[in-house]
Structure formats: structure tokens, C-alpha cells
Amino acid sequence: MALIVQKFGGTSVGTVERIQAVAEKIQTFRKQGHDIVVVVSAMSGETNRLVSMASEMQKHPKAEELDVLLSTGEQVTIALLSMALENLGCPARSYTGWQIAIRTDSYHNKARIQEIDTGSVRADLDAGRVVVVAGFQGVSESGRITTLGRGGSDTTAVALAAALDAQECQIYTDVDGVYTTDPRVVEGARRLDKITFEEMLEMASLGSKVLQIRSVEFAGKYNVTLRVLHSFQDGPGTLITLEEQSEMEQPVVSGIAFNRDEAKLTIKGVPDIPGVASRILGPVGRANIEVDMIVQNVAADQTTDFTFTVHRNDYQRALEVVAQTCKDLGAREYDGDNKIAKVSIVGVGMRSHAGVATQMFEALAAEGINIQIISTSEIKVSVVIQEKYLELAVRALHSTFELNQGTSVEQE
Incomplete structure (x- = not known):
């Protein structure tokens, strides 16, 4: 067989x-x-x-x-x-x-x-x-x-x-497959019949614990068809495979991923000169601290505010590094926040649909949730918000993109 x-x-x-x-x-x-x-x-x-x-x-x-x-x-x-x-x-x-x-x-x-x-x-x-x-x-x-x-x-x-x-x-x-989001957060979360390697890779990197990033990368590289199944319950599980062209016009958003293990650091009033980003992030990297999201804003007085996120376990070490960097650069001040979370919408359909990010932002605004950082890719939009609003945000987005409605993401 x-x-x-x-x-x-x-x-x-x-x-x-x-x-x-x-x-x-x-x-x-x-x-x-x-x-x-x-x-x-x-x-x-x-x-x-x-x-x-x-x-x-x-x-x-x-x-x-x-x-x-x-x-x-x-x-x-x-x-x-x-x-x-x-x-x-x-x-x-x-x-x-x-x-x-x-x-x-x-x-x-x-x-x-x-x-x-x-x-x-x-x-x-x-x-x-x-x-x-x-x-x-x-x-x-x-x-x-x-x-x-x-x-x-x-x-x-x-x-x-x-x-x-x-x-x-x-x-x-x-678990019996990959879900539109964590069922413990959203009661109406649905098991996906099918998801692409790209989508699974994004969801794994953004906090979904079903599969490890490395195995998904390997499967995508060598085109190994994956299926996630429950060990002791019968069912079709979720198929993870290559995207087909015919699937491009299908669901805009396949899932909502989130990560509570985030912390944010900001250096304010940094001189806006070439190489300043490397002078900030270089010491962080040498401290073996991985950086996730990065935002830089230039002010009218020719200084810049530089914000980045790290894993919460690295927050204190990163804060110590930033304190020294702030002093070395002659920046105005620095601060940090380890009570944030990252929420992301993921879907290959975003490539061919305009206004998806706007929908996301409007849904969060309607719940009174302020966005601190935004990061995007072809098939993902991520935002940093206060941790206390995490579950509210996930439920609102799950509803906005109708992930608990209709059939699953499998294309027919």
C-alpha cells in the first residue's frame, strides 16, 4: 500500500x-x-x-x-x-x-x-x-x-x-489537529482539515505549540506531507502540505496565533546617525538574546526612538544591556515592559486580498485595545498589545474573520 x-x-x-x-x-x-x-x-x-x-x-x-x-x-x-x-x-x-x-x-x-x-x-x-x-x-x-x-x-x-x-x-x-486558534481561549475554534507549510510555519513561530518550527521547515524544504493526529482518538487530523494555485482565493485568514512570552524594550532620544541600529542590537546579540519585532521612529529633533521585543525570559538581561547601551550612545532614556503579548493573523489568502490589516485594526479598536507595534509579511500581520487584553483580542479577531463559521480551510 x-x-x-x-x-x-x-x-x-x-x-x-x-x-x-x-x-x-x-x-x-x-x-x-x-x-x-x-x-x-x-x-x-x-x-x-x-x-x-x-x-x-x-x-x-x-x-x-x-x-x-x-x-x-x-x-x-x-x-x-x-x-x-x-x-x-x-x-x-x-x-x-x-x-x-x-x-x-x-x-x-x-x-x-x-x-x-x-x-x-x-x-x-x-x-x-x-x-x-x-x-x-x-x-x-x-x-x-x-x-x-x-x-x-x-x-x-x-x-x-x-x-x-x-x-x-x-x-x-x-490534540486532534491544528486549530484556528487555541480552543482554551476561543470556544468556537475549529480544527483545520488542511493548512499550508507557510501557514503552519508562521503559526509555529508565533506560539502554536502543535509542531516545532524546525520540523515544519524541514518538511517544507523536502516536500514531506505532514499530518497531525490525536494519539488515542480516531479522526482525519490536519494535513500540512504545499499550497496549490487553486487555493489562492480561498480563506483570507486561516488562524489566529498568539504568544504571551514577550517583552518590549525602548531606547529614546538616540542620535539619528548611520549604524545606530547595529550599535543597539549588536550588544543584545552578543548577549545571546534573540530579537523578534523591531520599530524605529525618527523625531523632528533628529533623534530616534528604537523599540524591539525579546522573549520574556531574556527581559532582565536585555534591560541590563540596554541600560549600558543607552549610556554609551548618549540617549535620553530607556524603558521596558514585560506585560505585553503578540497576536497574529495568518493566511495565504492575504496575498490576494486588500484591507485585511485594516479589518484587524478596526476589530481591536472596537474593543478598546491599543496597538503598540505592528509587523507584517505576505501572509501574516502581528501586533503587540497589553497582555491583559490578549484573550479579548483573540476572540474578537476569530469572530471578525469568521473562523468559527462554515467549513474548514480544506479546499474542494
């Missing part, structure tokens, strides 16, 4: 009972005639437990040894799942990342996949076995175990699907 790569996250394999349930799901696909490669994460909570143990042993564990430790979490899961499959009469074989091998660079804790040797996997599939692979890990050129960092198991699954030319990569999680 088809070759399918399936990935099950930590909550999906969090107990022996859940691993057995996953095995039964895999067996169902096998009975339909599909070849199956399964990628699994460590059991939920296991990676955190291992990190905690490492911290007790050494204040700053060596990255190389930390990878050796963390990789054991997935090794437990692949063995247990292979046993569960064998108990169901389904031949299975487990592989760690280095056994395949999934070759990576040598950046421990955040390695990137360079190539995958699929010979042994294909041989097992030809022999009628289910192949169970440890996600999140690989092996460097020097033969050392590496881990892929946050979202690493998703990335492993997508990379294997690309290398094996699989028909589909199915990501099983604790």
Missing part, C-alpha cells in the same frame, strides 16, 4: 499501557498493508528527570556527556514498543539514532541532521518488520552520540520520511 512514518511524543508513550495502545494502533495500519516506520520520544517526564540528575552531578554538564545521558530516554521507549508489537504478532526491530545511522554535525544538544543511511531500515521493511527508531538523536562524524534539541523527535520523523520518500509523516500528539 504505502510507506508511512509515524511519530509518537512523550505523552503518547508515557506509560506501559499507552505504549501498548500505540502498538495496537500501529498494528491496525500494518493490517491495512502499509509499511510502517515509527519514531518515538522518551516517556513523558523522563528527559526532565535525566537533566535534573545531570545537574545534581555537575553544575554545568559537558554537552557531549549530556547527550549520552539524554539519549537513553528514547532507548527505553523503542525497546518497550518493539516488545509490545511482538506480543501482537507484529515483527519489529528497534534502532537508536547511531545504529541507523542518522549522521549529524558535532553541535551537541542542538545537532543538525546531515544524512541518513536507510539501508538497514529498508531491509527490515522488505522483511515485513515495523522499524522503531529513537527520535531526538544521531551520531557525529567522530562517532559520538548527539541530540537534536527541542522538537528533535519531530525532526527525526520528518527527516526519515524525506530519506525514505514516505507517502506521509504522521505526527501523533495530545
Whole structure:
């Protein structure tokens, strides 16, 4: 029938009972005639437990040894799942990342996949076995175990699907698909039948936790069809695929994304001279602080106000850097605010529709919500607002763009 790569996250394999349930799901696909490669994460909570143990042993564990430790979490899961499959009469074989091998660079804790040797996997599939692979890990050129960092198991699954030319990569999680927005915020949020790589990438980068950005980027680059499904509920899930030309005139906005983890910093009265932006953001970058949105306004007195946002966890460090920069530049003053949030509308249909941003701004104004920063791209409009208005803003925009009305975003 088809070759399918399936990935099950930590909550999906969090107990022996859940691993057995996953095995039964895999067996169902096998009975339909599909070849199956399964990628699994460590059991939920296991990676955190291992990190905690490492911290007790050494204040700053060596990255190389930390990878050796963390990789054991997935090794437990692949063995247990292979046993569960064998108990169901389904031949299975487990592989760690280095056994395949999934070759990576040598950046421990955040390695990137360079190539995958699929010979042994294909041989097992030809022999009628289910192949169970440890996600999140690989092996460097020097033969050392590496881990892929946050979202690493998703990335492993997508990379294997690309290398094996699989028909589909199915990501099983604790939600039944990608929604127009967080159902916990908007009761009428809808599951999307289909979404493009571009839209999913924007939503992931803007705060949607369904898929990690890196795996979506990988899937888009290699045109790997993704599907997000619920681990223990039947349903079609959400298909993530390339945009077709016929879909261009379809829904203007596909979803509302938001992020509470934002903080804003402003330097006021900065001399308006060439290179001032780099003199402000250079020290921030050297402090290993990532900048998100940037706004610069030039005043009549030839000074400029420079505002940018960072992750809230970096706020205090960024404030210290800005204080010194303000002094070095002879700026008038600086301030910060860590009680802000970012709300974004996302949709490929925005390319062919005018006035979408205006609709967004009018909807927020009608609720008395002031916009502090605006950022746009071809398929996204993001605004920074006060955090206390976040849920009100999301509900208002969801209603304005009628995301709880009619059929889902799948085009027919």
C-alpha cells in the first residue's frame, strides 16, 4: 500500500499501557498493508528527570556527556514498543539514532541532521518488520552520540520520511489537529482539515505549540506531507502540505496565533546617525538574546526612538544591556515592559486580498485595545498589545474573520 512514518511524543508513550495502545494502533495500519516506520520520544517526564540528575552531578554538564545521558530516554521507549508489537504478532526491530545511522554535525544538544543511511531500515521493511527508531538523536562524524534539541523527535520523523520518500509523516500528539486558534481561549475554534507549510510555519513561530518550527521547515524544504493526529482518538487530523494555485482565493485568514512570552524594550532620544541600529542590537546579540519585532521612529529633533521585543525570559538581561547601551550612545532614556503579548493573523489568502490589516485594526479598536507595534509579511500581520487584553483580542479577531463559521480551510 504505502510507506508511512509515524511519530509518537512523550505523552503518547508515557506509560506501559499507552505504549501498548500505540502498538495496537500501529498494528491496525500494518493490517491495512502499509509499511510502517515509527519514531518515538522518551516517556513523558523522563528527559526532565535525566537533566535534573545531570545537574545534581555537575553544575554545568559537558554537552557531549549530556547527550549520552539524554539519549537513553528514547532507548527505553523503542525497546518497550518493539516488545509490545511482538506480543501482537507484529515483527519489529528497534534502532537508536547511531545504529541507523542518522549522521549529524558535532553541535551537541542542538545537532543538525546531515544524512541518513536507510539501508538497514529498508531491509527490515522488505522483511515485513515495523522499524522503531529513537527520535531526538544521531551520531557525529567522530562517532559520538548527539541530540537534536527541542522538537528533535519531530525532526527525526520528518527527516526519515524525506530519506525514505514516505507517502506521509504522521505526527501523533495530545490534540486532534491544528486549530484556528487555541480552543482554551476561543470556544468556537475549529480544527483545520488542511493548512499550508507557510501557514503552519508562521503559526509555529508565533506560539502554536502543535509542531516545532524546525520540523515544519524541514518538511517544507523536502516536500514531506505532514499530518497531525490525536494519539488515542480516531479522526482525519490536519494535513500540512504545499499550497496549490487553486487555493489562492480561498480563506483570507486561516488562524489566529498568539504568544504571551514577550517583552518590549525602548531606547529614546538616540542620535539619528548611520549604524545606530547595529550599535543597539549588536550588544543584545552578543548577549545571546534573540530579537523578534523591531520599530524605529525618527523625531523632528533628529533623534530616534528604537523599540524591539525579546522573549520574556531574556527581559532582565536585555534591560541590563540596554541600560549600558543607552549610556554609551548618549540617549535620553530607556524603558521596558514585560506585560505585553503578540497576536497574529495568518493566511495565504492575504496575498490576494486588500484591507485585511485594516479589518484587524478596526476589530481591536472596537474593543478598546491599543496597538503598540505592528509587523507584517505576505501572509501574516502581528501586533503587540497589553497582555491583559490578549484573550479579548483573540476572540474578537476569530469572530471578525469568521473562523468559527462554515467549513474548514480544506479546499474542494
